[in-house]
Amino acid sequence: MTRCGALVLVGLAIAGGCRRPPQPGDPLPGLTAAERARFDSGRVAFDSVFTPGTGLGPLFNADACGECHEEPVAGGAGDETERHATAFHAVPPAGARPCDELVALGGPVFQQRVTPALRAAVGIDSEPVPPQVTAIATRTSPDVFGFGLLDAVPDSAILVRADPDDRDGDGISGRPNRFFDGRIGRFGRKALVPTLREFNEGAFPTEQGVTNPAAPDEGTFGDRPFPAGTDPTPEPELSREAVDLADFFVRLLAPPAPQRLSRAARPGRELFVRVGCDGCHVPALQTGDSPVAALRYRDVAAYTDLLLHDMGPELADICFANATPSEFRTEPLMGVRLMARFLHDGRATTLEQAIEMHAGEAARSRDRFRTLTAEERAAVVAFLKTL
Amino acid sequence: MNPFVLASLAIIAAFPTAATAQQPTHNVQGAVRQVDVRGRALEVTTGVGMALRVVRLQVPADVRVTAAGAAVPLSQLAPGDIVRVSYGGRPGGYLAYTIERVGRIATGLEVAP
Numbered sequence: 001m002t003r004c005g006a007l008v009l010v011g012l013a014i015a016g017g018c019r020r021p022p023q024p025g026d027p028l029p030g031l032t033a034a035e036r037a038r039f040d041s042g043r044v045a046f047d048s049v050f051t052p053g054t055g056l057g058p059l060f061n062a063d064a065c066g067e068c069h070e071e072p073v074a075g076g077a078g079d080e081t082e083r084h085a086t087a088f089h090a091v092p093p094a095g096a097r098p099c100d101e102l103v104a105l106g107g108p109v110f111q112q113r114v115t116p117a118l119r120a121a122v123g124i125d126s127e128p129v130p131p132q133v134t135a136i137a138t139r140t141s142p143d144v145f146g147f148g149l150l151d152a153v154p155d156s157a158i159l160v161r162a163d164p165d166d167r168d169g170d171g172i173s174g175r176p177n178r179f180f181d182g183r184i185g186r187f188g189r190k191a192l193v194p195t196l197r198e199f200n201e202g203a204f205p206t207e208q209g210v211t212n213p214a215a216p217d218e219g220t221f222g223d224r225p226f227p228a229g230t231d232p233t234p235e236p237e238l239s240r241e242a243v244d245l246a247d248f249f250v251r252l253l254a255p256p257a258p259q260r261l262s263r264a265a266r267p268g269r270e271l272f273v274r275v276g277c278d279g280c281h282v283p284a285l286q287t288g289d290s291p292v293a294a295l296r297y298r299d300v301a302a303y304t305d306l307l308l309h310d311m312g313p314e315l316a317d318i319c320f321a322n323a324t325p326s327e328f329r330t331e332p333l334m335g336v337r338l339m340a341r342f343l344h345d346g347r348a349t350t351l352e353q354a355i356e357m358h359a360g361e362a363a364r365s366r367d368r369f370r371t372l373t374a375e376e377r378a379a380v381v382a383f384l385k386t387l
Numbered sequence: 388m389n390p391f392v393l394a395s396l397a398i399i400a401a402f403p404t405a406a407t408a409q410q411p412t413h414n415v416q417g418a419v420r421q422v423d424v425r426g427r428a429l430e431v432t433t434g435v436g437m438a439l440r441v442v443r444l445q446v447p448a449d450v451r452v453t454a455a456g457a458a459v460p461l462s463q464l465a466p467g468d469i470v471r472v473s474y475g476g477r478p479g480g481y482l483a484y485t486i487e488r489v490g491r492i493a494t495g496l497e498v499a500p
Contacts, residue, residue, distance in 0.1 A: 095421060097466045097492070103420075103432055103439040180418040180432045180439075182469040182489065182496040193436045202436020215435040321418075322493055 021257030024145060024338060025073030028254045028294040035252065035292065042249025045242050046074055050208055055237025057115035058230045059127050059221065060209040065246060068141035068207070075253045077339055078141035081346065082207075083110045085133040088319040099319035105130040106222045108318065109206050121227040128222055135325060137317035138345040139189060145335045146255025147187070149300040151196035152287035155184045161282065161305045172279045172361045174307030174330070177323050186306045189344040190320035191329035200247045204238055212238040252294065255334040258301055259386040268383025271376055275368035280305055280330040280361070303333030303387060312359025315343065326360060337385045351381045412473050412484065415442055418492045419468045424461050429483065431472060444474055444483040454488040455497070467492045 022029060027039045047066040050056035061082050062068050068078035086108050087100040101108045112126045119125065129136060158176055166173035176184045177191040187193040193202070201214040211218055216236045218226060261269065272278060281303040290296040308327040316326035323329075328344060341347075342354035358366045369377065417433030420441060427446045434440045446452075452459050464470065469490040474483045490496040 092466075095466060097418070097420070101432065101439060103434070104430075104441045108439065109437055178492055178495055180434070180469070180492060181416040182492065184495070188437065198436040200436070202434065202438035205438045206436070215438045217438075217440055219438070219440070 022254035024143070024256050024335070025075055026254050027252045028148070030294040031252065032293075035248075035294070038245065038248050039252045042245040042247070042252075043074055045245040046249045048242070050210055052115045052117060053233065055208075055210040055233045057113075057209040058118035058226050059111035059219070060113050060115075061109075061111050061207045062113075063208060065203070065207075069144055071143075071340075072338065075144050075250065077143040079340070080141050081138045082141075083112060083129070083136055084108050084139055084318050085110055085129050085136045086318040086320065087132050087134045088325050089134070098324075099321065100132070101320065102130060102132060104223055105132065106220055107133075108320065110136075111206075111209070115209075115230065117230045117232070118221070118226065121230050122221070130222065135316075135318045140341060140344065140346040142331075143335050143338060144250050145253050146300060146302070146332070147196050148251035148253065148292075148295055149255065149287055149298060150186065150285075150302060150304075150306070150332065151251065152290045152295045152298070153186075153285045153300070153302075153306065154288035157285055157288075158184060158186065158306045162307055170276075170279060171364050172309065174280065174305055174309050174361075175322070176306075177308050177321055177327075177329070180321060185321070186329070188320070189328055189331075190318075190323040191306060191308055192320045192323070196251055197247055200250055201243060204243065210238050211236045212243045213240045214243070252292070255300065255302075256338065258334075259337070261386055262382060264379060265382035265386050266379075267376065268379035268381070271372065271380050272383055275372070275380070276365040277369075277380075279365065280307070280309055281333055282330075301334055301387070303336075304330040306330065309362065310360035311362060314359055315357065317345070333384065333387050336387050351384050352377065355380075412475050413481075414471070414473050416469065416471045416489070417442065419464050419466050419470055421466060422461065422464050427461065429461070429464065429470075429472075429486070431470060442472075442474070442481060444472065444481045446483045446486065450483050450486065452486045452488075459488070461486075464488060469496065 049064045056063055066074045068080045069075055071077050086102055089098055092098045106127055110127045110129050114124060162175050163173050164175040179185050179194050183194040185191045185194050187199040193199045204210040204212050205215045213236050218231055282305045283303055284299050285302045287295055287298045308323050308329055310326050311328050313326055319325050341349055348354035348357055355369055415433050417431040420430040420432045422429055429444045429446050431442045433442060446461055452461055468488050469492055471487045471489050472483055473485045474481045
């Protein structure tokens with residue numbers, strides 16, 4: 001080999017070997033220059049702070065996406081929680097579904113803040129929860145890293161793992177949730193929302209009270225329209241272009257790269273499988289086709305099957321469409337090392353606590369975890385902390 | 388046929404019927420929340436992401452309700468049915484123009500759209 005050729009090979013090896021793995025807040029690797037520019041513009045839209053004069057409220061939970069998705073960077077988790085409430089009747093009243101999302105009464109998200117104008121008009125500090133509720137749920141703000149990849153997973157990859165009647169007898173009977181129009185859901189703790197685009201479009205009015213062309217209705221205050229003068233900004237309050245940018249930013253946020261396994265964590269990966277965690281926390285999903293090359297036909301270390309699983313009565317709270325109070329979507333574990341609290345409502349402050357709180361379909365795996373030695377349990381936790 | 392009659396028929400055909408002469412037509416696909424057969428009213432849950440809403444519709448007696456291509460009475464609709472509805476606004480609420488049952492929320496769409 002010539003000296004020049006050798007130098008080229010060494011250079012390529014260094015370039016390949018030194019590629020910095022995605023850090024929290026980084027875009028997916030492999031974006032075009034135009035996509036990268038749009039991602040950067042989207043970050044600005046994501047961090048935009050709204051005021052009543054620019055559309056905030058009258059009811060809201062936060063004044064910017066970045067208020068709740070901020071740790072350690074924009075798109076990360078937050079310490080804010082919000083209130084969701086529904087009514088569930090296992091034996092439904094005549095002419096009703098078992099789950100009432102209380103949409104006509106202001107639900108299912110009951111905002112916790114109001115603008116000064118609404119406070120002055122009706123004298124409230126948060127949206128009242130109607131007496132019809134059967135459960136009020138606390139929801140933490142998860143990070144949204146890698147959600148574009150989850151969005152690009154085809155429905156068929158979700159359905160192929162569904163086993164609603166547990167025909168394989170493994171005690172795990174995942175099933176998909178469905179949105180109200182019949183499409184398969186995947187986003188949200190109850191897997192209600194079919195696409196990331198819709199999740200983002202709906203988040204503006206739900207979380208910030210900011211309407212947009214896809215969700216142009218301001219909604220109601222309980223079951224009443226907002227009093228005159230409390231919503232001064234004409235609808236829609238946010239342009240399609242601004243929603244596009246924020247959506248693009250979220251879509252192209254890379255999942256944090258798993259860290260190198262330490263000696264302590266190495267056996268944890270094998271134990272994770274041996275106790276059966278991977279029955280629901282499926283280590284890898286594959287994306288399908290996408291107009292964005294960086295999302296197309298990729299493996300994503302999601303550690304979820306995007307299906308609903310019964311988690312037992314202790315964790316049960318609200319219902320959503322087909323999801324009963326005790327059913328939750330398998331939480332993706334990508335980026336779990338960045339979380340300070342665990343489970344849908346943040347009730348667990350350590351990963352070991354979170355595992356201990358698994359029940360229902362996860363009871364077998366939890367019990368196997370309990371039979372591990374202290375060293376083995378620590379290895380599982382150490383492995384999770386690399387994700 | 389008399390050209391005058393033909394032209395008249397063409398003009399009549401070009402104008403919509405009373406029901407479709409309402410405001411611009413909207414379309415929604417969502418889950419039936421409630422059916423009031425006596426009051427000829429229907430509530431459909433729909434929305435975008437977590438921003439959900441209920442569309443309340445009046446259903447005139449001459450509105451065609453279908454399932455799998457066949458006409459069905461309004462009373463055949465049940466909570467949890469997925470329906471595709473075209474409707475328009477009128478003073479005091481929305482008026483359904485057509486209603487098609489396309490599935491059940493528990494099981495999904497009968498035929499992929």
